[in-house]
Amino acid sequence: MQKLIALSAILGLAGCATLTNDAMTPVAVSFSDGSNGRCVFDNKRGSWDEMIPSTTMIRRSDDPLKYRCTTKDGREVAGAIPSTMGGKIVASAIFLDFGIVDAITDKHREYPSSYVIPIAQLENATGSN
Numbered sequence: 001m002q003k004l005i006a007l008s009a010i011l012g013l014a015g016c017a018t019l020t021n022d023a024m025t026p027v028a029v030s031f032s033d034g035s036n037g038r039c040v041f042d043n044k045r046g047s048w049d050e051m052i053p054s055t056t057m058i059r060r061s062d063d064p065l066k067y068r069c070t071t072k073d074g075r076e077v078a079g080a081i082p083s084t085m086g087g088k089i090v091a092s093a094i095f096l097d098f099g100i101v102d103a104i105t106d107k108h109r110e111y112p113s114s115y116v117i118p119i120a121q122l123e124n125a126t127g128s129n
Helices: 002-015 088-095 100-105
Strands: 024-031 037-043 046-052 054-059 065-071 076-081 114-117
Touching: 024 046, 024 065, 037 054, 046 054, 076 114
Parallel strands: 024 114
Antiparallel strands: 024 054, 037 046, 037 065, 065 076
């Protein structure tokens, strides 16, 4: 009986995203045209001001990661990167705490590991008619 309890505890702990996922997750971000610039990312867990292209450590959250960006040549873009639910919450819900801890900490949420921000092409400066 003790072996069964120990095995259940080990499986439960292995399934909990709170114990196996870091609160921060790396997101590699670039502009679609390869230009450089700066972006401010934010969600309910924090705000990050970063040069682009880069890999930024972002706090996991259940809401979209909003961005406001400006390229070095002055073009601006805003949008959001969706947050998805990771598979580890299912194991947590079955084995340990019904997913309650993960739902509070958002450690079961994921952003894509890389994201390309669509940016409008720079208009031709020569102005041909």
